[in-house]
Amino acid sequence: MALTEQQQGELAEARAQRHETRRPTVPALEEMLFQPLEVLDHGFVRVVDYMGDDAAVVQAARVSYGRGTRAVSEDRGLIRYLLRHRHSTPFEMCELKLHVKLPIFVARQWIRHRMANVNEYSARYSVLDREFYIPSPEALAAQSSSNRQGRGDILQGEEAARVLDILRTDADRNYDHYVEMLNEDEAGQPVDPSRQGLARELARMNLTLNAYTQWYWKTDLHNLLNFLSLRADAHAQYEIRVYADAIMQAVEAWVPLCAEAFREYRLGAVTLSARMLEIVRAMLAGEAVSAETSGLSKREWRELMAVLGRA
Amino acid sequence: MALTEQQQGELAEARAQRHETRRPTVPALEEMLFQPLEVLDHGFVRVVDYMGDDAAVVQAARVSYGRGTRAVSEDRGLIRYLLRHRHSTPFEMCELKLHVKLPIFVARQWIRHRMANVNEYSARYSVLDREFYIPSPEALAAQSSSNRQGRGDILQGEEAARVLDILRTDADRNYDHYVEMLNEDEAGQPVDPSRQGLARELARMNLTLNAYTQWYWKTDLHNLLNFLSLRADAHAQYEIRVYADAIMQAVEAWVPLCAEAFREYRLGAVTLSARMLEIVRAMLAGEAVSAETSGLSKREWRELMAVLGRA
C-alpha cells in the first residue's frame, strides 16, 4: 500500500483536526481514525467516521433520556443478554464508516452484504491505478480435494513460480493495454493525437479481477457483526477474511463490550441441530452413540465430533 | 410535553458534556443536541446523535482520502448536481439518530419507512405513561368531501366540543382501566393483593390509538429526505407533518447545503408526465390546449393547471 504524497497530506491534515462535541466519543477509536490498516499487498481499511459506542446500545435498548449508563458491569450484562438472545435493533444504533481499498474479486463477495451504504470509485468516470493483488507465497493455495470451495496445500516450487508469473504478467499486460486504449495522459489529453481513445467505461473491461478498487462503506453494528461472523470465519476466502480481521480490530477499539459478547455468543458459539442435541443429551446420560446409531449423515457426525472435541 | 425532573437532569447532564473528536462536527446541530423540539401536545423530537455533514456527502461521492472539500461553492454545486440527478448513495453516508415521542397512530404511519433503525419503548416490558394526543381546536378537522383521505373544514361549536369530550373521556377511562387491570404500583407491587394483575402485554390492548409511545429512530440522510418529501408534504396527515417539520429544522442546521438543494429539487419540484410535457411544449409554442383537447383526465388537467399557476 503506497499512498501518494497528496493522500498522505490529506490524511495528516484530517488527523490533526480537533473539534469539540457533545456526542459520545471513543478515545481508542479516535486514535485509529483515518489511519489505514494495511491489508494484502496494496489494500487497506481505514475508519473514516463512527456513531455511538457501547453505551449507545444500552441507551437505545432502554429508550432512555440520558446516556442510559449506570455502571459498566450493568451495561456489560445487558449487552451480553441482547446478543445472546439475538436482539438486533439496539446494535443497529451504532454506525461505522470505512474507506477500503480491495481487489475487485473481493469487492464482489463483500457487496453481497446488502444492508450497507456504498460509494465505489467509478471506473466509468476515472482511471484506475496500476495495482493488482498478487498472493504472497503462503497464500498461494492449491484447490482442496475434499471441499469444492476450499483450499488445500500451499503450492511450491515451479508450480508456484509459474502461477505468480502468470498473475503478474497478465495483470500488467492487461493494464498496459487498458492505458493504451484509453489514450489519455494525466491531464486527460490524448497521448497519441491521431487516436480518440476508447471510452473509460469500456476500456476497464480489459482489467483483471485482481485489480484494486476502493469504496466508502458504512453499516450499522448489527450488520457489521453479521458481516464479521461470516467473513472472519474459517470458511471465508482468505482474501476477504484479512479485511474482516482488520475491521475486527477497529470494533475491539470502538465497542469493547459488544466485541467481547460477539466473541462469546457468535464467533465462538456453535449451533446444535435438534438431533445433535438429543445425541449430546444421550452421551451425557452415559449412552454410547456411534456414527451409525446417531441418525446423522456422515458429514454431520464429523461436524458434531469436531465441535465436541472428539474428532 | 412535560419531562420529569429525572429526565431533565439526564438531558442537562448530557448537554453539559464536551468531548474532543477528530470527526466532522456541526456546531449548529451541536447546539440543538439532546434538546427536545416540542411537537403536538405531549410529543417531541430530539436529536441524539449524528454522523457526517455536507462535506461528508462530497467526500463519499469523490471517494477521497481527506475531507474532500475544496471550496464551499464547489461542494454546493456537487450536492445540487447529485440531488438533481437522484444520486442516492452519497447521501446515505450521513446518519441522524432521533428520540421521538409520538401518538401510536402516528407511529403506525412512520414505521412504514423501512430503511431505518428503531427501538421502541416496550409495553410488554414496561407501563406506558398517561399521555394521549388531543387535537387542538384548529386541528379538529371534518372529513373532506372531495378527498377520501383528506380533511375539510375545522369543526366548530357543539360538534367540536362533543368530539373533544369523547376523545378525552375515552382515553382517560381506558387508561384508568389499563392501570386497574395491571394492578401494580410504581415498584411493581400489587395494588390490590387479592389480585394478580393482567400481563402487561395484554393490558396494553385497552389503550387508545392516541396514547403516546416513544422510540429511538435512526436513518441515513437519503432515506431521511425520502421521509421528509412524503411526510412534510401537504398530502401527509397533519399529525405526522408536524414531526417532519421539526426534523426539517434539524436538517437545516445539520446539512444546510443538502437542505437547500432538497427544497429546490424535491420539495419544491414538480414532475410532468410525458403527455403533460407535450402540452407545456405546445402551450409555449402558442397553441391553445383545453381540458378537452389535452388528452388528460379531468383530475390530471386540474393538477397540471395548478402546477402551472393557472388553476
Next chain:
Amino acid sequence: MALTEQQQGELAEARAQRHETRRPTVPALEEMLFQPLEVLDHGFVRVVDYMGDDAAVVQAARVSYGRGTRAVSEDRGLIRYLLRHRHSTPFEMCELKLHVKLPIFVARQWIRHRMANVNEYSARYSVLDREFYIPSPEALAAQSSSNRQGRGDILQGEEAARVLDILRTDADRNYDHYVEMLNEDEAGQPVDPSRQGLARELARMNLTLNAYTQWYWKTDLHNLLNFLSLRADAHAQYEIRVYADAIMQAVEAWVPLCAEAFREYRLGAVTLSARMLEIVRAMLAGEAVSAETSGLSKREWRELMAVLGRA
C-alpha cells in the same frame, strides 16, 4: 371470523378458477389457496399467492437452466445443507403472499419484520369494522413474576370476569364513539345532517389497540423462516404465535423439505456459547461442573441445564 356474503362469494369465485401454467405448482398449497385459516376470535391468515417450491431453492443454488431437480433425496440433502450452514439467498427465491386479519397490537409487532411487502387497510380512507380481540379465558394470563415480558398463571374468577368486562365494554364504547364522530352511514352520507363528521384519519384514534386491521403481506422464504423462528418461539407473545403457527401450516404444505430442515436446524436447534461449549466438553470428559465453577451467570447456567435436559 365472519366473512360477509360478498367476501365469501369473492373467495368462492377465486377458488373456482383454474388456469394452465408452466410455472412450478404445489398441489397441497393450491388446495389451501385463498381459504382463511382462522386465528384468534376474528382473525385469519389466508394464502393469496406463492412463487416457487422446494425445487426452486435447489434450482437457484445451482443456477441451473432447467428445474435443477435430480432426485428428491438429493434435493433434500442440499436443502438441509443450505439451511444448516445458514445460506440464505437460495431461500429468497420463493415467495409467499398472505392476506391477514389481526389486532392492531399484533400488527405493531409484526411490522417490525422489515424485509416484507405490506399493504394495510387504510383507516384514513375507509372505516374499520366493529371487531376487537377479546382473549379466550385460557389466554387471560397474569403478569409473570419472574419474566418482565412474560405471562404467568391464568386469571380466574372475579378478576378474570372483571378484565373481560373492561375489555369488551371499553372497545365497544370507543367504537360507538368512533362511529358517532364519523357521522357517516354506509353510503358515506351524514347520519345527522346538522354535523359534518370528524375526519376519518382523526376519528380512528379513539379505537383501542385490540381493534382488528388487515393487510396483504408478502415476503420471501428466507425472511419468512426468520419470522417463524422468532414468532413461533415460546418467548413470542401468544397472540402473534398463533399467527406464526397458522403460517407454519402453509409452509409445511408448500415447501415440505424446507419445513423439515427448518424444524431440525432452526426451530429445534440450540446455540451454545463458547463457554457453554467448553462446559459440555468437560462434562463429556467426565469432569464435574457446577453453577459455581462454570463461569456462567446464574441465568445462563439455568438456560444450559434446561437445554441439556438437566433442569
Next chain:
Amino acid sequence: MALTEQQQGELAEARAQRHETRRPTVPALEEMLFQPLEVLDHGFVRVVDYMGDDAAVVQAARVSYGRGTRAVSEDRGLIRYLLRHRHSTPFEMCELKLHVKLPIFVARQWIRHRMANVNEYSARYSVLDREFYIPSPEALAAQSSSNRQGRGDILQGEEAARVLDILRTDADRNYDHYVEMLNEDEAGQPVDPSRQGLARELARMNLTLNAYTQWYWKTDLHNLLNFLSLRADAHAQYEIRVYADAIMQAVEAWVPLCAEAFREYRLGAVTLSARMLEIVRAMLAGEAVSAETSGLSKREWRELMAVLGRA
C-alpha cells in the same frame, strides 16, 4: 449465446410442462417463460417465474378478498393514479424471477440494486465458461469529450481494429492461463498429474472483467421499475441498457397496464426544479427569460431548454 445440448434439453422440458393452478396467470408471459432473450454477444435474460399481474396491484391496493378487479378501465385508472402519486407498496406485490447471463463489469453495476434476491454462479465452486463480451463495431465508442462518464463517436479503422484485437487476445490468453493454473479436466481430475492446480477461488482472479457470469435475480415490480427507470435511461451504460430493454419486453407482456403507466409517468416524465417551474410559468405568461436572467446554472439552463424542446 450458445446453449449446450443439455441446457437446450432442460429448457425444452421445462417449457413442455403444464400445470393447473388457481393463481393468476398471464398467458403472454407464459409464452415467453424460460425462453432466453439474447442480449449482447453471449448474454441472455430469461423469465424463470413470476407472481401476480396487473390485477394483483389493484387487489393489494384495495386489500380485497377476491381478485379486486371490477373493470379493466377501472384497474387502469387506479394503476395510473398509484404510479403518478408514487405509491410504491401495491407494486411490491408482484414479483419477477430472471436467469441472466452477463459480463462481470455489468454485474457489478447491476448488483448495486440492493432490493433484490440474487444467486450467482460461484467461481469459488465451479469453473467459468470461456465466454467474454467483445463489443460489436457500433458499440465501440470513444470517450465523450463533454461527459466524463459518457461515450462519444464510434471508433473507426485501425484504432477500432487495435482495440478489438486487444480485448479478444487478452481475454483469451487470460482464460488460457486460468485453465492452466486450475489444471483440472471436466471430471475435476488433474490434467498434469505433477501439479496440484491453483484453488479455483484464486485462479478466477486472472479473468478479465468482460468474462460472463450468470445469476438468478428476483425482485418485486416496484424495485424492477426503479431498476428500469435508471438502467433503460439514456445515461445508463449501453451494455446494461440492453438488458433493461430486454426486461422491459417481459414487463410489457406481464403487466401491460403498469408498463403503460410507467412509460407515461416515469420513463417519459421530467422533473422541474422549483426555479425551473417559475421559469416555465413566466414563459407561459409571455415573459422573456434568458440563460442570464434565469438564475439557473448554464448546465441546468441547457437541460431545461432540452426538456422544453428549445435546445
